[in-house]
Structure formats: structure tokens, C-alpha cells
Amino acid sequence: DTGVSQDPRHKITKRGQNVTFRCDPISEHNRLYWYRQTLGQGPEFLTYFQNEAQLEKSRLLSDRFSAERPKGSFSTLEIQRTEQGDSAMYLCASSFAENTIYFGEGSWLTVV
Amino acid sequence: AQTVTQSQPEMSVQEAETVTLSCTYDTSESDYYLFWYKQPPSRQMILVIRQEAYKQQNATENRFSVNFQKAAKSFSLKISDSQLGDAAMYFCAYRSVGAGGTSYGKLTFGQGTILTVHP
Numbered sequence: 638d639t640g641v642s643q644d645p646r647h648k649i650t651k652r653g654q655n656v657t658f659r660c661d662p663i664s665e666h667n668r669l670y671w672y673r674q675t676l677g678q679g680p681e682f683l684t685y686f687q688n689e690a691q692l693e694k695s696r697l698l699s700d701r702f703s704a705e706r707p708k709g710s711f712s713t714l715e716i717q718r719t720e721q722g723d724s725a726m727y728l729c730a731s732s733f734a735e736n737t738i739y740f741g742e743g744s745w746l747t748v749v
Numbered sequence: 750a751q752t753v754t755q756s757q758p759e760m761s762v763q764e765a766e767t768v769t770l771s772c773t774y775d776t777s778e779s780d781y782y783l784f785w786y787k788q789p790p791s792r793q794m795i796l797v798i799r800q801e802a803y804k805q806q807n808a809t810e811n812r813f814s815v816n817f818q819k820a821a822k823s824f825s826l827k828i829s830d831s832q833l834g835d836a837a838m839y840f841c842a843y844r845s846v847g848a849g850g851t852s853y854g855k856l857t858f859g860q861g862t863i864l865t866v867h868p
Contacts, residue, residue, distance in 0.1 A: 679753075679859055682856065735854075743793070
């Protein structure tokens, strides 16, 4: 069990470009979550998958954001036409049912 | 919607001493989970302790214990015998339990408390 892994760990992009983050949850975890965290703040919920079904999306997830979890395994979070306000750490987490939620190390995004 | 408030942006403690971090929350639900997570400078969030709201007994994990006051909607974390490795940002978090006992899964976090441990 290697834990929740995220890739890339750091990404610097120019405003207007698209970026994609990948999350590999702990194997056999059926639930997967994406959060966004800015410096000095608590994580904010973005979206949640149970298997391949996206069951809840936050209003923070604008039309420029899309998340997928094909086949109920890894997940991707894509941000289109990035803006400076998108600069943050994007955290992925997973759990099996209602058990403990485990977090990855996060993917830092800097939009310049 | 549930909210979680941590009113102490920063706390400090001497090594081997005890410190208490405060957390209050607002909810209309009767059944839920509460958590304390630790986020060291390496940034990976680690679960410290978990409390089920239906349990009256306060959770304890080694040097970490909570004081859960359901009526007051208060959930404080006590760290005994503080160690240098306890230095981190600590987050209090709330998780709903939906109808039929199925959790909606989402964690709602407080703003965090930075804990400094002095040798």
C-alpha cells in the first residue's frame, strides 16, 4: 500500500493554459475526493466520487474545472484557461466507504 | 451548511508540556463525525484522532485526546507530553452522516491552528 499519490507535485503555468492533475488513490478505496487549499487556510471541498460516479460538486468548481474517475480507479482534475486565482494546492484523498480518509501530498499550482 | 471555527491561529508549547487546541462547529445534524488532522511542513494531511458524535466517551490516541461537548458544539484537542515532531498545522474537521448511515463523505475544515513546539 503506497498511499494516495498525486502527480505532478508542482506545476507552474501561464495564465490561460490548461493543466491536468492526476490522483491515484489507495487500491480498493471506492471513494475519492478533491480539495483545494490556499496558503494558511483549511482545505475546501471541490468534488467527490464513489467508484466512477461523481456524486457531489462544490460551487467552487466552476465550468473551467472538470474531474473524472474513469473505471473507478485513478482520477484527473483538469483546469482550463487557468487564472491567477487558481493558484493553490490541490489535494486528493481517498477512503473505503465511511472509513478514514487518507490524503495525498498535494499538487501545487502556480499560475503566472 | 456546517461550519467549523478554529479561533486560535497560532499556539505554542514547551516540549513535554500540554497544549489544548480549540474548535467549535455549527450543525443542525444529530449524528456526525469530528476529526483532528495534522499537516506538517511536508504538507501531507495525517489523521490524528476521530470522534463519533453518538459516542459520549471522548476519543484518545496515545498522547492525543479530545474534549467533545456535543451540546456546546465544542471539540478541543489536548496534546500531552508535547514533542518537537508535533509541530504542524492542525485542522479540525466535520463530516456528515447521511440518511441510512451512509456518509456523504465531504469533510468541512476549520481555518487551522499553527502549533509551535519549543525545545
